[in-house]
Amino acid sequence: MHHVLNSTRPDHRFWFYDDVTQYGRTKYLNYYTPLVLLIFTVLFITYNIWKHYYYYDVLHLKQKNPIDELLYSSTDEDEQSPLINNNTITTNYVDNNCTKDALKNRHFSLEKLKSVKVNGEPHGTPEIVRRGFIEKSRIILEFFLVLSQVIIHSFILLHYVNKNPEFTQQGTITGLVEWCALFIIVSLRLANVNQNFKFINKYPGNLWSVSFINYLALFISMILPFRSIFIHHINSPISRKYYISQISINLALFLLLFFARIRNNFAIIYKTDSWITPSPEPVTSIAGFICWAWLDSFVWKAHKVSIKVKDIWGLMMQDYSFFVVKKFRYFVDHKVKRKRIFSLNLFFFFSNYLVLQCFWAFLGSVLSFIPTVVTKKDPGIC
Structure with a gap:
């Protein structure tokens, strides 16, 4: 007692x-x-x-640096060889010891897609900000x-x-x-x-x-x-x-x-065209993200003049769908130990973002109650 x-x-x-x-x-x-x-x-x-x-x-x-992780492309010589050539060298397009899935991935895997535009030019130019x-x-x-x-x-x-x-x-x-x-x-x-x-x-x-x-x-x-x-x-x-x-x-x-x-890590600025303004998000602080300060210059320009297509900013490198799909394919093929349904793979692929979002949501909900809790009480009223 x-x-x-x-x-x-x-x-x-x-x-x-x-x-x-x-x-x-x-x-x-x-x-x-x-x-x-x-x-x-x-x-x-x-x-x-x-x-x-x-x-x-x-x-x-193989460990890839931030640019290679998004731009890894095929070095398969067979993919570079023409289907018809005039020399006597025979290109081996089919490996008899290769399984059906491996053969399909060898020629049609998203990981082997080149980071190029339709006209053959590079999709964009990454620049490391040290x-x-x-x-x-x-x-x-x-x-x-x-x-x-x-x-x-x-x-x-x-x-x-x-x-x-x-x-x-x-x-x-x-x-x-x-x-x-x-x-x-x-x-x-x-x-x-x-x-x-x-x-x-x-x-x-x-x-x-x-x-x-x-x-x-x-x-x-x-x-x-x-x-x-x-x-x-x-x-x-x-x-x-x-x-x-x-x-x-x-x-x-x-x-x-x-x-x-x-x-x-060093930030990466990605520019797809010479006339486009790359997204400033990679070099934006957490404070800038929270108060949307990174968007101020764009909003101010839109306030002063009418926005045209050339004024629209580009995306962060990892936000382009081409790179998202390639990273997801690499994640499923190399980092998932056993076969899982698509929804689970998608959940684990974006798990870091989900955890971060939950953390900020939890922190925001707690902070909203702090002013009422820490207010000093008057003994006379109580």
């Missing part, structure tokens, strides 16, 4: 009356949050390393901010654990390990800023996304303690300085990636 009553005390709840409790801060925000993020980070990178090792070292699938001074400076600044977090949590572990109720041993150690993991990730990204390290490009996966998700979650987790400072529920000077430093650094890290124009 005593245990049950004790578990309902305010300091053993996450939320009491109008604010998060000290127990909620130390247990849920300072311990569980970095622990979950650390597990997610380790599992994500481990899974990607295992998956890519299986693809490239066991199945010996990181400039601003984008490289962004990663360098991120590196030093994450390093500062490692130093802060190391200092807390050495001097304030178990001396201040805000800093428990398990929470501080977990936070330190989490920031050490993020420091390793940002170090790898900084070392590979020019994308010239084969291992980093090939195995760990999208390290930029891992960093972004961690920074976003850690920033959100510090909002409530930051609010507690302003309503005078955290009075310890060291605790106040700690939470202010955390929300400031986490916000800076989040904004660095939120406004980054080039993310994990």
Whole structure:
């Protein structure tokens, strides 16, 4: 009975009356949050390393760069040979040892379609947009901010654990390990800023996304303690300085990636004709996507003059149906281990986009309730 009553005390709840409790801060925000993020980070990178090792070292699938992945075309010499020739060399169009499906794929597979127009000209010209001074400076600044977090949590572990109720041993150690993991990730990204390290490009996966998700979650987790400072529920000077430093650094890290124009890989601008304006989406930040800033110049031009066909922007390279179909065919033929119905293949092919959409929908639904929850209540009214 005593245990049950004790578990309902305010300091053993996450939320009491109008604010998060000290127990909620130390247990849920300072311990569980970095622990979950650390597990997610380790599992994500481990899974990607295992998956890519299986693809490239066991199945010996060829790794393609972003342009080749969309433009891979046939190098089959038989397809280039004329059906009728005047020389004595016989072109072998039929392999007696080839199965019916293999023979059909050899001559009619979508993967072997050339990226050309009807008149034989190239479908378009891809241009790689590399990181400039601003984008490289962004990663360098991120590196030093994450390093500062490692130093802060190391200092807390050495001097304030178990001396201040805000800093428990398990929470501080977990936070330190989490920031050490993020420091390793940002170090790898900084070392590979020019994308010239084969291992980093090939195995760990999208390290930029891992960093972004961690920074976003850690920033959100510090909002409530930051609010507690302003309503005078955290009075310890060291605790106040700690939470202010955390929300400031986490916000800076989040904004660095939120406004980054080039993310994990170099961007690709694709231009199909000399007169067409390529889509600016590949070099648009997440912030630009959310507020539709990338569309501003087109809308402003439409406001000033009447839009003509030549004013319509092109698509992103991966949005052209030709490349979508080729990627889907490659996905089904090389990455699906067993035969599945078309709808399942389609679902798994677009799974990354579906997961991202679900994440933003969930985040938006949660944020819509935050203003009513965190509003400070008046004790006189209650």
